[in-house]
Amino acid sequence: MNRIYIVLVVVLALASCKQEGCRDMDAVNFDPAVDEDDGSCLFEGKVVFWYDEDVTFPLLADGAEVLTFYVDDAVIGTHIASEFWESAPGCGEEGSLSMTKYLGDEPYATCLYEVIDQDGFIRWTGEFGFSKGECVSFELEE
Structure with a gap:
């Protein structure tokens, strides 16, 4: 019993x-x-950088050939300045300049970016926000 x-x-x-x-x-x-x-959630955010044809011609006219992309002082990739996108590529899409950032237990994070050409000239600089579980499309404009 x-x-x-x-x-x-x-x-x-x-x-x-x-x-x-x-x-x-x-x-x-x-x-x-x-x-x-229980509050133990961990997050990632993604970003993809891109520019269209309207940006390409001024870059080339100004002597830019190769662009290096930085997020928080870390290189995420390089790109030939003459190659552009017709529309925003997806995060992780072949040929795209994208990255995934670990956010820890925070759902959002702000990061700094720079795009520098082969001569060290800063073409773009600023900040953007990562959001949990999202792909942020970040268009670089003239």
């Missing part, structure tokens, strides 16, 4: 336990089996 009682108590205890974890579908550690969010 004691064994039945112990088994019953253990089964009831396990059945009543709520599983905690991350319930935010934009998080990299989202768990659909979790009953209760």
Whole structure:
């Protein structure tokens, strides 16, 4: 009789336990089996830089040949100045200048960017925001 009682108590205890974890579908550690969010969500954000044909001609006329893209002082890629996009490419699309940033437990982050040509001339500089689970399309304009 004691064994039945112990088994019953253990089964009831396990059945009543709520599983905690991350319930935010934009998080990299989202768990659909979790009953209760415990604040442990971790996020990533993505950005893709691009420019169109209207920007290309002034770049070339000014002697730009190769552009190096930086985010928070880290190189994310280089691009031939004469190559442009008709419309915004997707994050991670072949030939795109995109990156993924780990945001930790923050859903948003602001970063600095620079685009510098082969002669060290800064063509663009500024800041933009990463958002959890999103691809931010960042068009560089003249």
